[in-house]
Amino acid sequence: MADRNPGVDYDETWLHNIYINLPAVKRRADTLATRRTVKKQWQAAWLLRAVTCIDLTTLSGDDTYSNVERLCFKAKHPIQNNLLKALNMQDKGISTAAVCVYPSRVADCVKALKKARAMHIPIASVATGFPAGQSPLKTRLEEIRCAVADGATEIDIVINRQFALSGNWEGVYDEVKQMREACGDAHLKAILAVGELGSMVNVYKASLICMMAGSDFIKTSTGKEGVNATLPVGLIMCRAIRDYYERTKYKVGFKAAGGIRSAKDACTWLSLMKEELGDEWTKPALFRLGASSLLGDIERQIFHHVTGHYASGQELPLA
């Protein structure tokens, strides 16, 4: 695995002269899926790769140990074993990239993964007043420390939108930097909440700022905003990752979250990563898909690939 991005000193000039033409960005995003497609065993293989990039997520008020345990078991066995066998992919360690929960459920994950004998699966916890981030910095930082103490190795923080929208980028930088410190060895994924940033220029700026402050990943959204992981947003964030890499040689990961439901979408996202950033960004170390229902559709597609029949929902294990 590559070295973690240590971040760089805040430099306002990086935010100057940023030009983004949304119609042109949309056009690229629209044609991406039509320029690249995968069929047959390529499709099956790509879908399995997508599975290994999923942060299998539950973020609900009514989460309890029961459904968290189900989630953890599913993370270990994301695709039915007989299907994997048919593809000769059994025993290849196909699991999701992580499970993702609220801080209060981290301990449940530890317990469940232990039961599932899947302690190798990282536990990601959202934190810092997720999803709105409208809590005092002190408690937001404390939340990170709690989650890490409970066993989370990845922390999905939300940035301060009030700062971003009022142009206080240095404020955003300082907070994320402190959050990174609070994470310690846990990896930090900075959620931009793109749907609340108003413009693509702000999405780009927020991306750069979070990387400068030492984020390991930048992530589109909480899944709770009006607009979440759309391809145009992903394109802009990938461009920012590329630009940051060109300036610093540090590789920062990308996580698309919110609204990704179909297997086809997952392949398109992989294509986007492959085309815009290269093959390295198609692996869980640098690419994640935050999703809950996506896995079900992928499993259905693989079922179809293997059997030639369309699956019934009840045949496949719930997450």
Added chain:
Amino acid sequence: MAAEAVPCGDAVHANSVEGIFHSLTYGPAPENDDIVKAWLDKHNRSFGHFIDGQWFKPEGRKTFASKNPATGEVLATTTQGEQEDAERAVQSSRKAFKSWSALSSHVRARYLYSIARNIQKHQKLFAVLESIDNGKPMRETRDYDIPTVINHVYHHAGWAQLRDTEMKGWKPLGVVCGIVPWNFPLMILMWKVCPALAMGNTVILKPASYTRLSCLLLAEVCAQAGLPPGVFNVVTGNGAFGSKVAEHPDVDKVAFTGSTGVGQTLRRLTAGSGKKISLELGGKSPVVVFENSDIDSVIEGIVDAIWFNQGQVCCAGSKLLVQESIYEKVIRKLVQRLSHFRVGCGQDKAIDMGAIVDESQRKTIDQYVEEARAEGAEVYQPAIQMPKTGCFYPPTLITNVQTVSKVVEEEIFGPVLVALSFRTAKEAINLANNTIYGLGASVWSESSALALEVATSIKAGTVWINCHNVFDAAAGFGGYKQSGYGRDGGKEGLYEYVQPAWMSKPHLPSLEVNMKTFGTAEFTHSMPGNEQIDFQQNETNKPCVDHTYKLYYGGAQKRPDSQASRTIFSPQGEVVGLVAEGNRKDVRNAVEIAQKTASGWAKKTSRLRSQIMYYIAENLELRRDENAQLLHKMTNRNYENCLEEVDLSVERLFYWAAYCDKYGGTVQETTLYGLTVKLHEPVGVVGIACPDENPLLSFISLFAPAVARGNVVVIIPSQKYPLAAVNMYQIFDTSDVPGGVINVLTGDRDHLTKYLTEHQDLQAMWYFGSAEGSKFVEYTSADNCKRTFVNYGQIRDWTKADQGQGEEFIYHATQCKNIWLPMGDIFAN
């Protein structure tokens, strides 16, 4: 960001799920082509013409094989037509025209609607067939070619319905011959067929040899859609066969898209015949990139501009102009982008580029590139996997070339981009316009003030801002300069398929005109005899002060180079005056000064132009009697009648003064989220040769629309009766007409016409003289594709509103530019 090595040992096959799981490579994703095979097999893979609603396969014809360029596989054979096939098709179209043009507009609209519906029913077949026959990516035929075709038919079903209201005063031409290229076989032919049928014409279509199949399929589908026999005929054959159809006396119009060379040939072939012609020709369209642009999006824009359809696009953005400050960065990103380009069989749905249409085309492209390389150009072609067989050419970027390089000057028609840098916007415009072509251009900048200024300054029929190669049926597409004239699409495109309702097509005998000697005869100067001169005396019994009419250009009277005068006689043989005898050098001087004036005049506000036109009218009115007297003396028409001509001239000036600020353009209702703005731009410097009838009124009726719409003119007044026109010099002077806007050359009409028409820096020639002269003008205009407006020796009644003014004149005085302005910055809250 190099791809990681694939960690798969010998045990794991690269194309197994596990192999791919590790490598995440793309695999083949072919479209099923059974549907095409079935259609070809149904026709035993052998096609004739489609004439009069049925297949027509004459015996003993040579055939031509249609191939899939990606594989070399022969798909079917088609027929090489001969003269009698052309004859048969023309007769059928002629006959069908009678009934088709007599239908109500609504009924024609129903037929077009039905065609659109029936194409949609077979959309997949069309898309796959087009991809297989041409080599282009199925992604493009599916998402671009065929949807555009359907868009055009629906749009024109609307124009068919609205013809009687929206095109009042116009009528169909008759039989239209469409000759179309192989790069967008079906789409471009539809650009001709739709407006032609909607306006009530019938069509004979000759597709390009490489790509005849989709056209033949269309003919079949149209017949199934119920289109009456003969309304749309398809004939196949070589270029010479196409010429035969085009020059057939019963063909009234030639609609052509293709190379500039063939366009010029067709123009010469049909010169003087009275056939209407529209030419959509080659291009070397610039992509102008400013430092304040979204560079990553620019890179994708360049992909759309030059690697769309393997660069075989007449408006391909083949000339990249980048501001020096970001030049290196753009080139670096472009190289990186090309490193993961995918080239393959057109039916593969995971490719960026397909096959080149034919080996001969591939060779031409390669020759250009190799020649550039030999001259020291830097040629970048990515080290990507290319198909091992088939007709393919890699995406190519050429740097280290300059304006003098052949690859910068000429159209390559392949996936080859040349890149140059510029320093300022002004320099960018100069470089963009430094070409004989003017089809398309794109401007990339996030400053709308800059982008719009550059877009209006580039001389091209379509300018895209922050995008390239976007089309819509509602916006006309066509060229400036040697990219041709006429528009495909939009209301502007309809005018190519109609003629004024009052006009009857002249029955022109085939004229022999010697293009070398026409108009060369030098004026043999003869002094008028003493007995003919009627010395004028004023009331004080002293001789009048001599009044000398010189030439008028650059806002001043100039002595003619010939230093000679031409005597103007009355019908009774009396000398009524002398005018200067203009020649070649006067043409040279006048055009030069007109050209210098042109851009300034075009930029003047419409209000100022109209004020000047009104002022001319005002001053003409002040000299009403004097001009009537002159007309009376020259023509011997009665004085009242001459007064009427002066009054009508004043009225006509009012008419065109009114139009100065009422024809700027419109917003086109395309599918673009944003604005597609059509500008009616001036044509440039217009040469005009006036007729002898109504010598003052015709002079005014011709210069006024041109000048009102921002053109500058070099005008030859009536050869026989020039005095009223030259009497306007002083009126122009006192009406604040800027020097160089109206330039008047007197003398021999045909002599001056010859040198005007041959002048490469004249953008249009309007000629109202003999049938021979008309033929000469049309023929000679082909050299630089200047627009023409001629009378074929027919007389029109300038006193009538429908003949002496109106849309016909505005059409000739303007050219359409469509500027595409995508909008949008809001994507969420």
